[in-house]
Amino acid sequence: PRADGFRMPAEWEAHSQTWMVWPERPDNWRLGGKPAQAAFTAVAKAIARFEPVTVCVSAGQYENARARLDADNIRVVEITTDDAWVRDTGPTFVVDRQGGVRGVDWTFNAWGGLDGGLYANWVRDDQVASKILEIERCDRYRTEGFVLEGGSIHVDGEGTLITTEECLLNRNRNPHLSREEIEAVLREHLAIDTVIWLPDGLFNDETDGHVDNFCCYVRPGEVLLAWTDDPADPNHPRCQAAMRVLETARDAKGRQLVVHKMPIPGPIHATEEECAGVDKVAGTQDRDPSIRLAGSYVNFLIVNGGIVAPCFGDAKDAEAEAVLKRVFPEHEVVMVPGREILLGGGNIHCITQQQPAP
Numbered sequence: 602p603r604a605d606g607f608r609m610p611a612e613w614e615a616h617s618q619t620w621m622v623w624p625e626r627p628d629n630w631r632l633g634g635k636p637a638q639a640a641f642t643a644v645a646k647a648i649a650r651f652e653p654v655t656v657c658v659s660a661g662q663y664e665n666a667r668a669r670l671d672a673d674n675i676r677v678v679e680i681t682t683d684d685a686w687v688r689d690t691g692p693t694f695v696v697d698r699q700g701g702v703r704g705v706d707w708t709f710n711a712w713g714g715l716d717g718g719l720y721a722n723w724v725r726d727d728q729v730a731s732k733i734l735e736i737e738r739c740d741r742y743r744t745e746g747f748v749l750e751g752g753s754i755h756v757d758g759e760g761t762l763i764t765t766e767e768c769l770l771n772r773n774r775n776p777h778l779s780r781e782e783i784e785a786v787l788r789e790h791l792a793i794d795t796v797i798w799l800p801d802g803l804f805n806d807e808t809d810g811h812v813d814n815f816c817c818y819v820r821p822g823e824v825l826l827a828w829t830d831d832p833a834d835p836n837h838p839r840c841q842a843a844m845r846v847l848e849t850a851r852d853a854k855g856r857q858l859v860v861h862k863m864p865i866p867g868p869i870h871a872t873e874e875e876c877a878g879v880d881k882v883a884g885t886q887d888r889d890p891s892i893r894l895a896g897s898y899v900n901f902l903i904v905n906g907g908i909v910a911p912c913f914g915d916a917k918d919a920e921a922e923a924v925l926k927r928v929f930p931e932h933e934v935v936m937v938p939g940r941e942i943l944l945g946g947g948n949i950h951c952i953t954q955q956q957p958a959p
């Protein structure tokens with residue numbers, strides 16, 4: 602893409618729409634996905650206030666999804682997928698200066714394949730990016746054999762990318778490549794010059810520490826980092842290590858970074874009842890009340906003129922909303938319940954994929 606004049610725009614640059622996929626697999630979503638479908642519907646309707654939304658759904662759920670997504674700005678199309686994480690299975694869109702929009706179709710292996718992956722078969726999810734690009738008639742760059750999820754990277758649109766070593770250097774993604782070789786693929790595909798490597802992402806993040814659940818860009822030169830001051834919290838050393846990197850980093854323009862802090866909700870755990878509603882299937886990640894969930898207010902989506910962020914019914918919800926309003930004074934901040942999405946292992950950024958305007 603870089604050689605063709607394309608780059609990955611920042612999330613705050615104008616969108617033509619946002620993509621989502623309807624949840625249903627009963628071994629990841631409790632009660633056949635019904636509570637998650639309600640949560641996804643609320644997210645879709647919140648986004649649709651700011652920009653068009655396309656929701657991809659299976660044939661079996663088409664009629665139900667179409668009926669429940671009853672808003673003008675929401676289109677519903679039928680495609681087959683394995684699950685509903687379009688941040689990771691969808692294309693990473695790239696744009697040029699002449700109004701061109703194309704997509705990078707990364708190889709997907711369910712967050713680790715046979716070495717820690719979250720479900721046993723991911724062929725359909727590895728096809729999602731190309732199906733979306735077909736629907737949009739966008740040209741496609743396929744990175745056959747290079748595994749990456751969109752949730753594991755954030756860019757400032759000016760040549761800098763932030764990611765985590767925990768994910769991109771994990772042996773279950775690209776064990777055949779060195780850090781330098783991975784950086785070279787990112788530089789070429791996204792037209793970035795500098796990679797800022799945070800050591801680890803959020804504690805117990807089943808994606809192996811996706812950056813979109815831990816640290817994101819607010820504007821060029823300014824980032825938002827999940828933060829705790831509690832030395833007893835297992836996130837404490839992770840936050841400290843990330844801060845040390847961010848304080849000494851220089852971005853592609855040579856800027857030092859301003860680091861805004863975002864509180865971490867919880868600790869949040871699934872209840873016995875919530876876990877009882879999830880099918881047990883060999884090869885699929887198990888759900889247990891003893892496991893602390895990787896809840897994060899950083900896992901929000903920037904849309905045209907708005908911020909759509911998760912709330913958790915947590916004591917820190919109000920503080921999180923205030924932080925978002927402070928760092929995004931030009932955007933309308935909308936908080937949408939995120940617990941049902943978190944029970945599936947991610948949140949609002951993970952279930953969305955923005956398509957930049959030409």
Ligand SMILES: NCCCCCC(N)=O
Nearest residue numbers: 686719752945946947951
């Ligand atoms: N159970 C699968 C969870 C995947 C979460 C995706 C993400 N970007 O966080």
